[in-house]
Amino acid sequence: METGIGDILAVALPAIVLAFALVVLMVHKELGPFSGISTGGKWMLTLAFSMGVLAFAFKMTVALSIAKAPEQLVAPVLAAYRQSPVTPLKDWSNVYNSEPLPLAYTWQPLPETAPAPADNPTTPEKVALGKRLYYETRLSGDGKLSCASCHDLYGKAGGDGRRTATGIAGQVGGRNVPTVWNAAFQSVMFWDGRAPSLEEQAKGPIMNPIEMGMPGAAELEARLAADATYRDEFAHVFGSGQPITLDLVVKALAAFERTLITPDAPYDRFVRGDAKALTPAQVRGMALFEATGCVTCHRGPGFSDASLLGGQMALRFFPTNATPYEARYNLMADGGATNQSGVRGIWRVPSLRNVALTGPWLHNGSVDKLSEVVRIMASAQLGVPIDEALPSARSVVWSPEERVFKRSERRVLTERDIEDIVAFLNSLSSQSLVAKAKDSPKS
Ligand code: HEC
Numbered sequence: 001m002e003t004g005i006g007d008i009l010a011v012a013l014p015a016i017v018l019a020f021a022l023v024v025l026m027v028h029k030e031l032g033p034f035s036g037i038s039t040g041g042k043w044m045l046t047l048a049f050s051m052g053v054l055a056f057a058f059k060m061t062v063a064l065s066i067a068k069a070p071e072q073l074v075a076p077v078l079a080a081y082r083q084s085p086v087t088p089l090k091d092w093s094n095v096y097n098s099e100p101l102p103l104a105y106t107w108q109p110l111p112e113t114a115p116a117p118a119d120n121p122t123t124p125e126k127v128a129l130g131k132r133l134y135y136e137t138r139l140s141g142d143g144k145l146s147c148a149s150c151h152d153l154y155g156k157a158g159g160d161g162r163r164t165a166t167g168i169a170g171q172v173g174g175r176n177v178p179t180v181w182n183a184a185f186q187s188v189m190f191w192d193g194r195a196p197s198l199e200e201q202a203k204g205p206i207m208n209p210i211e212m213g214m215p216g217a218a219e220l221e222a223r224l225a226a227d228a229t230y231r232d233e234f235a236h237v238f239g240s241g242q243p244i245t246l247d248l249v250v251k252a253l254a255a256f257e258r259t260l261i262t263p264d265a266p267y268d269r270f271v272r273g274d275a276k277a278l279t280p281a282q283v284r285g286m287a288l289f290e291a292t293g294c295v296t297c298h299r300g301p302g303f304s305d306a307s308l309l310g311g312q313m314a315l316r317f318f319p320t321n322a323t324p325y326e327a328r329y330n331l332m333a334d335g336g337a338t339n340q341s342g343v344r345g346i347w348r349v350p351s352l353r354n355v356a357l358t359g360p361w362l363h364n365g366s367v368d369k370l371s372e373v374v375r376i377m378a379s380a381q382l383g384v385p386i387d388e389a390l391p392s393a394r395s396v397v398w399s400p401e402e403r404v405f406k407r408s409e410r411r412v413l414t415e416r417d418i419e420d421i422v423a424f425l426n427s428l429s430s431q432s433l434v435a436k437a438k439d440s441p442k443s
């Protein structure tokens with residue numbers, strides 16, 4: 001690949017320069033003198049004629065970036081391309097549970113550290129300040145709420161265990177509190193993905209009139225600056241002479257949140273090589289999680305395609321297919337990122353890390369059984385029915401026109417499959433959080 005780039009460059013660069021010089025020469029020396037066009041006009045013409053050169057340069061850039069793209073990006077595309085459309089004839093029916101799955105999806109453990117943006121490196125001092133701010137009730141208008149009031153790190157696995165949030169003066173919000181654990185791996189924040197980073201996210205609840213209800217940044221800054229210990233700590237972390245600002249407050253909070261990660265789930269031990277870390281039901285659930293198609297959206301080490309670790313499609317429609325669930329759980333009242341109601345909403349794919357500990361579930365907290373969420377996902381997101389009578393089946397049919405075997409698959413989940421998927425979701429719970437979570441809703 002290295003020589004490929006060199007070769008392309010060696011030809012492409014001189015070619016572009018030469019072509020451009022030719023156009024300049026043509027317009028200014030050959031065409032210019034006879035046409036009576038002004039100098040500005042000549043350069044406009046030069047530009048117009050150079051479009052071809054630019055297009056060429058653009059194509060070269062695309063070619064080069066593909067050649068330079070990391071293995072992980074290119075390999076799956078190539079693999080898909082190389083896959084033979086013809087499969088050996090075989091009776092696929094009733095092999096759903098015994099047939100090895102296609103080797104398409106690689107399971108990954110959670111990294112031991114979370115990535116940090118260049119302008120907010122994670123340092124131990126900043127993390128300590130962020131932790132203090134996380135529990136600081138002076139961040140709320142009435143001095144009664146801190147981040148931890150709604151995001152109880154240990155008691156409720158980073159959420160509040162309620163259907164929807166309760167903010168300042170007991171005001172009830174419309175959305176469920178997502179956990180802050182592993183939020184550091186998400187590429188966009190909030191159920192609808194409207195905040196692009198942890199830093200931006202943290203400004204939301206502080207200023208939100210029904211959450212922490214802080215009247216304004218100046219008030220917050222004045223309150224913290226009135227405390228000598230905060231003045232010292234901010235000076236120590238961000239440099240002396242630096243006034244305490246909302247921007248620095250959220251930087252410290254975000255740095256602390258980047259340490260709230262849980263790479264200690266049984267799932268992680270399993271994929272790191274401990275074959276006994278999962279029960280047989282959990283392994284079966286894991287295979288079903290892939291085979292049913294949950295990995296289309298809940299993929300990667302964070303089980304979300306809205307991930308900083310190579311996520312590709314952060315937002316998805318939900319509920320995608322019409323099902324009786326949408327009326328039962330009022331799933332269309334809030335349209336998420338569409339900002340409309342009564343429509344199929346657009347939502348960020350949430351991480352499923354610790355999901356068994358963070359019920360009730362979904363953006364409106366309307367579902368309090370994890371097995372029910374799996375049923376909703378299977379039917380509303382994947383069109384897979386839950387049925388005992390109708391077994392899953394794969395079939396292979398010869399198509400004489402195309403001279404290929406057409407594979408078709410009828411997927412159905414049984415109640416036992418649902419149980420196994422739930423068992424697998426339980427394996428995504430951090431062991432240290434499980435040990436500390438009290439009276440979280442059981443599924
Ligand atoms: C009144 C309850 C409440 C308080 C207090 C609160 N939050 Fe939240 N938090 C929420 C709710 C509700 C959401 C989801 C809102 C949405 O998606 O529209 C949320 C979302 C988040 C998220 C996004 C997680 C994700 O996966 O998208 C993070 C991170 C977060 N809060 C951190 C904080 C921090 C830091 C503080 C303190 C500055 C804080 N929260 C204070 C209720 C609260």
Ligand code: HEC
Pocket residue numbers: 191289292293294295296297298316317318320347348349350351352355358360361362363364373374377378381382421
């Ligand atoms: C097409 C994308 C897509 C597919 C496929 C999908 N999900 Fe989801 N999933 C989502 C979205 C989007 C949400 C958030 C829904 C909301 O905002 O209420 C979600 C939410 C969830 C939740 C609730 C998370 C929480 O914190 O409340 C669970 C559990 C879940 N999915 C499991 C699954 C399982 C199991 C499967 C496979 C049967 C699956 N999902 C398939 C997109 C998908």
